[in-house]
Every structure is written in C-alpha cells, then in structure tokens.
Amino acid sequence: MAKSTNREDHLKALYALGERKGGSDAWVATNDLAAHLQVKAPSVSGMVQVLQELGWAEHRPYHGARLTPSGRSLALSLVRKHRLWETFLVQRLGFGWDEVHDIAEQLEHIDSVELVQRLDAYLDHPEVDPHGEPIPNVHGDILDKRVLMPLSELPAGAWGQIGAVQDDQGQVLDQLQRNNLGLGSVIGPKERTTLPAEGHQYILVTPWENADARPQTSAP
Amino acid sequence: MAKSTNREDHLKALYALGERKGGSDAWVATNDLAAHLQVKAPSVSGMVQVLQELGWAEHRPYHGARLTPSGRSLALSLVRKHRLWETFLVQRLGFGWDEVHDIAEQLEHIDSVELVQRLDAYLDHPEVDPHGEPIPNVHGDILDKRVLMPLSELPAGAWGQIGAVQDDQGQVLDQLQRNNLGLGSVIGPKERTTLPAEGHQYILVTPWENADARPQTSAP
DNA sequence: CCTATTTTTTAGCCACACCTAAAAATGACA
DNA sequence: TGTCATTTTTAGGTGTGGCTAAAAAATAGG
Numbered sequence: 001m002a003k004s005t006n007r008e009d010h011l012k013a014l015y016a017l018g019e020r021k022g023g024s025d026a027w028v029a030t031n032d033l034a035a036h037l038q039v040k041a042p043s044v045s046g047m048v049q050v051l052q053e054l055g056w057a058e059h060r061p062y063h064g065a066r067l068t069p070s071g072r073s074l075a076l077s078l079v080r081k082h083r084l085w086e087t088f089l090v091q092r093l094g095f096g097w098d099e100v101h102d103i104a105e106q107l108e109h110i111d112s113v114e115l116v117q118r119l120d121a122y123l124d125h126p127e128v129d130p131h132g133e134p135i136p137n138v139h140g141d142i143l144d145k146r147v148l149m150p151l152s153e154l155p156a157g158a159w160g161q162i163g164a165v166q167d168d169q170g171q172v173l174d175q176l177q178r179n180n181l182g183l184g185s186v187i188g189p190k191e192r193t194t195l196p197a198e199g200h201q202y203i204l205v206t207p208w209e210n211a212d213a214r215p216q217t218s219a220p
Numbered sequence: 221m222a223k224s225t226n227r228e229d230h231l232k233a234l235y236a237l238g239e240r241k242g243g244s245d246a247w248v249a250t251n252d253l254a255a256h257l258q259v260k261a262p263s264v265s266g267m268v269q270v271l272q273e274l275g276w277a278e279h280r281p282y283h284g285a286r287l288t289p290s291g292r293s294l295a296l297s298l299v300r301k302h303r304l305w306e307t308f309l310v311q312r313l314g315f316g317w318d319e320v321h322d323i324a325e326q327l328e329h330i331d332s333v334e335l336v337q338r339l340d341a342y343l344d345h346p347e348v349d350p351h352g353e354p355i356p357n358v359h360g361d362i363l364d365k366r367v368l369m370p371l372s373e374l375p376a377g378a379w380g381q382i383g384a385v386q387d388d389q390g391q392v393l394d395q396l397q398r399n400n401l402g403l404g405s406v407i408g409p410k411e412r413t414t415l416p417a418e419g420h421q422y423i424l425v426t427p428w429e430n431a432d433a434r435p436q437t438s439a440p
Numbered sequence: 441c442c443t444a445t446t447t448t449t450t451a452g453c454c455a456c457a458c459c460t461a462a463a464a465a466t467g468a469c470a
Numbered sequence: 471t472g473t474c475a476t477t478t479t480t481a482g483g484t485g486t487g488g489c490t491a492a493a494a495a496a497t498a499g500g
Contacts, residue, residue, distance in 0.1 A: 006487060030448060043488055045449055050486090062448055062495050093338040106330045112323045118313040226457065250478060263458055265479055270456090282465050282478055 002054075005109050008078055010047045011056060012108075013037050014067050015075035024072060027064030076140035082108040083129035083136075084119050090130040091123065097130045097182075098173035131173070132164030132183045132204070149207060151187060152200035160187045160205030172199035222274075225329050228298055230267045231276060232328075233257050234287050235295035244292060247284030296360035302328040303349035303356075304339050310350040311343065317350045317402075318393035351393070352384030352403045352424070369427060371407060372420035380407045380425030392419035 013036045017028045030048070034041045048065045051057035056071030067075060085107040089100040117138070120126075127143075128134050134144035148163045162185045167173050176182060179194055187205055195203070233256045237248045250268070254261045268285045271277035276291030287295060305327040309320040337358070340346075347363075348354050354364035368383045382405045387393050396402060399414055407425055415423070 004486080031446095039487090040489065041448065042450080042490080046487075049449095089335075093335070093342055095334075095338065099334075103330065103332050103335055106332075107327075110323070110326045112326075114315075114319075115309075115313070115323055118315065122313055224456080251476095259457090260459065261478065262460080262480080266457075269479095 003074075003111070007047065007051065007054070007056075008074070008109055009037060010044070010051060011067070011071055011075045012078050012082075014051075014057060014065060015072065015079065018066055025066065027060065027066050029064050033065070073140050076136045076142075078108050080136040080138075080140070081110070081116055083133055084116065084123060084126070086129045086131070087123050087126045087135070088119060091126075096177070098170040098177060100130065101168050101170060128164070130183075131167070132162070133166070147206055148204040150201045151192065151195075151203040151205050152197075154187075154192075154205055154207055157189065158207055160207045161185070162187060162203060163206050164204040166202045166204065167199070172202045175199055176203070223294075223331070227267065227271065227274070227276075228294070228329055229257060230264070230271060231287070231291055231295045232298050232302075234271075234277060234285060235292065235299065238286055245286065247280065247286050249284050253285070293360050296356045296362075298328050300356040300358075300360070301330070301336055303353055304336065304343065304346070306349045306351070307343050307346045307355070308339060311346075316397070318390040318397060320350065321388050321390060348384070350403075351387070352382070353386070367426055368424040370421045371412065371415075371423040371425050372417075374407075374412075374425055374427055377409065378427055380427045381405070382407060382423060383426050384424040386422045386424065387419070392422045395419055396423070 010033070013033050014028055017032050017036060018024060018026050021028060030041050030044050033044045033048070037044065048057055048059050051065070051071065052059045055068060056074060057065050057067055059065045082104045085104040086100045089095040089103060090097055095103075120138075126135055134142045136142045146163050149160075151160065154160050162176075162181065162183055164183070165173055165176065175195055176185075179191070181187075181191065181195075185191075187203075192200070230253070233253050234248055237252050237256060238244060238246050241248060250261050250264050253264045253268070257264065268277055268279050271285070271291065272279045275288060276294060277285050277287055279285045302324045305324040306320045309315040309323060310317055315323075340358075346355055354362045356362050366383050369380075371380065374380050382396075382401065382403055384403070385393055385396065395415055396405075399411070401407075401411065401415075405411075407423075412420070
C-alpha cells in the first residue's frame with residue numbers, strides 16, 4: 001500500500017486547509033475536505049483512515065484530521081511539483097496565469113525525483129510560482145520573507161502591492177488580468193472598488209502605511 | 221465511460237503490436253498484449269471487450285483484436301505525446317536517451333490539447349524523437365521518408381547508418397551509448413560484432429550497398 | 441440540561457482493473 | 471480425423487475509491 005493519485009490529492013487538500021486554518025497543528029473538518037476535493041463526506045472519511053494507516057495523517061473521529069510530519073513532507077513535495085510545473089507552463093510555454101492550474105494538477109503526480117530536480121534547475125530555481133506563491137525547496141522548507149496580507153484585511157485607505165494570488169479556480173486571476181493587474185501591481189482605493197469584493201481575501205498584498213511610500217511599479 | 225490511463229495503455233499496446241505485425245489490419249493476440257503490458261491474459265481479454273464497447277477496437281473472440289480508425293487515432297495521439305515529451309526530456313532537460321521512457325510513459329497521459337500544441341512549438345516541431353522514432357503530427361500522420369531496416373536484416377558485409385532505436389527497456393540504448401554510438405553513427409562489420417546480437421533487430425539502419433558510399437558522420 | 445440540528449461515521453453498494461482457476465475454443469500432429 | 475496441447479475466455483474474487491442511506495456523535499439553542 002503506497003502512493004496513489006487520490007491519496008496524494010487528499011494529502012494536498014489536508015495540507016492546504018490546514019495552512020488556511022493556521023498551521024500544522026490545526027484539525028481539518030471532514031466536510032471541508034469533501035468540499036475542497038469535490039467529493040462526498042463518506043469518501044473523505046474512508047480516505048482519511050487509510051492515510052492514518054499509512055502514517056501520513058492523524059484522525060480524531062468526529063473531530064477532524066491533520067497531517068503527520070511524513071504526510072506533511074509528502075504534501076510539500078506535491079506543492080513543490082505543482083508550483084514548478086506552473087512556472088514551466090507560464091514562463092517556458094507561454095500559458096496565461098489563469099490557465100495552468102488544472103494542467104499542473106495532473107503534472108504534480110508524475111513520479112520522478114530526477115525530473116523535479118532537472119525541472120527546478122531548468123527554471124533557474126524559482127522561488128515563487130506565477131501566482132506569487134512560494135515554491136518549497138527540495139527539503140520541503142518554504143523560505144518566504146515577504147509580509148503579505150489579504151487585500152480584504154488591508155486597512156481602508158491603505159495602499160498595497162500584489163504579492164500573490166491564491167486562486168485555484170482562476171476567477172480572481174481572470175479579474176485581475178482584465179484590469180491589467182498582476183504581481184507587483186499597486187492597489188489603491190480605486191482598484192479596491194473595481195475588483196469584486198469576494199476576491200479580496202485571495203489577493204495577498206504587501207501593505208504600506210501611506211501612498212507616498214509606494215515604490216514604482218508597472219502592470220504585468 | 222471514457223478515457224483512462226489503463227485503457228490508453230491498452231490502446232497504445234494494440235497499436236504498437238499491430239504495427240509490428242504489419243499494419244492496421246493485423247490482428248493482435250491476447251497473449252502478446254498481456255506480455256507487452258506485463259499483465260495476465262484474462263485482464264487483457266476484459267479490457268479488449270471494453271475497448272470494443274467504446275468503439276476503439278474490434279475483437280474477434282479466440283482470434284485477436286485490432287484498432288478501429290478512432291482507436292488508432294487515439295493511439296497515435298498518445299504516441300505523439302510520448303515522443304514529444306521524450307524530446308523535451310532529452311533536449312531541454314538534459315536526460316540521457318536511455319532514461320526517458322518511463323517518465324514519458326507517465327507524461328503521455330496528461331490530458332490537455334493546448335499543452336501538446338505549445339510543447340510541440342516549444343521544441344520547434346520536431347520530426348523525430350531522441351531515439352529517431354518519427355513523431356506523428358497533430359492529425360496522427362507519420363511522414364517519415366527514411367529507408368530503415370533492422371540491423372539484423374542488413375546483408376552481411378553491408379554498412380548502415382543508425383536511424384532509429386526501438387528499445388523501450390533501454391538495454392540496447394545503453395549498449396550503444398557504451399560503445400559511443402548514437403543516431404547517425406555508422407555501423408560496419410566491426411560494430412556488428414561488438415553489439416550483442418539480441419539487440420540487432422531493434423536497431424534500424426539506413427543501408428548502403430558498399431562502404432565507399434557512406435557519408436561522413438560522428439558519434440553523438 | 442435536554443432536545444434538535446448538524447456533522448461525521450458506518451454499512452452496504454457499484455465501477456474499474458487486476459488476479460487465479462476452470463471451461464471453452466482453436467489448432468497441430470499423429 | 472481424433473486427440474492433445476495451447477490459447478483464450480468466463481467465472482469468481484480482491485483492492486481502490488467513489489456513492490447513498492442510516493446510525494452515531496457532537497454541537498447549538500431553548
């Protein structure tokens with residue numbers, strides 16, 4: 001009993017929702033996993049128990065699940081592969097940043113350590129993917145010193161610069177593109193009203209106290 | 221009921237063995253498919269019937285199976301993807317030609333028409349893969365005007381130039397590499413005795429009547 | 441604090457794709 | 471032509487990973 005595409009998908013979801021809930025000791029609800037994976041709760045319930053038997057997750061019945069260190073390590077390797085492939089698709093093949101998620105979702109399951117090493121070198125060891133998300137290194141460490149907060153939490157009147165966009169479906173990415181905004185773009189009061197409010201929580205910005213402090217930037 | 225990795229593997233095997241047996245109207249034996257796919261005969265028997273229901277293969281019980289035109293088209297698209305990915309792995313990522321088969325075997329199942337188009341363009345529309353095998357175009361046509369014959373069928377005393385190597389396991393590729401031979405290398409009586417005879421049928425050469433007619437070439 | 445709603449798990453079912461063992465068809469050869 | 475070995479298919483079973491329906495636990499509200 002070992003790796004499979006479905007188990008990897010569950011590991012990744014467990015990691016993603018765990019992070020969103022505040023770190024590696026957070027418990028993730030079965031229903032949340034099911035919604036994220038587009039699957040029914042009983043399927044998740046079963047899979048989580050398999051992951052537990054494999055030593056990759058911890059399961060407290062009727063409470064939730066979370067990754068073990070080895071499960072976390074596997075999940076981070078998947079995140080690494082996903083983000084490297086997205087970088088390849090955008091930087092080398094010329095895909096738009098809103099077109100690569102689904103393809104990377106398939107590519108991340110390709111099993112070859114040397115392929116990942118060579119891809120990483122071929123891309124000049126990128127630190128972030130096309131959406132500004134940090135790429136874990138080969139040890140699974142994420143070294144990201146940027147100060148980022150959701151646009152939705154940026155104080156009213158404050159300015160910010162787009163550092164990352166957490167949007168798997170591509171709707172927010174698409175919205176930004178239509179407004180000629182990308183990584184590095186400056187967000188002021190005008191942009192905040194232009195962009196649909198539902199997307200603000202997925203747009204991570206580096207904040208400034210006031211508009212005068214903002215640096216020179218350009219649209220992508 | 222549609223595409224799946226396993227069904228695609230069976231389609232590809234059916235295509236490969238059909239070609240080896242002499243073309244699109246050749247019947248392929250269940251046992252041959254099973255051996256090629258590293259699976260038992262009953263598994264193939266079942267899968268072939270599924271492929272028949274899907275309209276991708278024709279099955280004459282106790283006789284064999286062969287692809288329908290639409291099955292053939294699907295198989296050729298898989299061959300195209302496989303060979304494009306092999307080209308990418310060798311030309312762009314720097315893999316050795318004996319290291320790429322297994323990885324391409326995974327990559328060929330990635331489902332994205334646009335990805336294949338962009339990859340093809342990125343590689344400058346290659347006509348052959350790193351093993352000299354022709355890459356079908358987007359319509360599934362193989363336009364390969366080279367005259368190639370297995371080294372095993374080259375008349376004794378005749379010379380030839382390596383045009384392609386049909387070796388999924390990599391043993392023959394490895395042998396050639398150890399003797400500093402590659403695509404374009406000239407094969408004479410000396411090389412024929414050096415290379416293990418079992419591999420000769422997988423080495424395709426362009427023959428010449430005599431040694432004087434051979435062109436200038438170099439090892440890879 | 442006790443009941444009602446929500447969440448989660450268990451139970452039981454289905455499809456896919458493999459397997460072994462047994463039956464059926466084919467083909468080879470005396 | 472009849473028998474026997476080989477090939478193929480069918481029958482029945484396993485593991486994976488989904489599903490629905492029902493049971494069980496947790497949570498929320500009066």
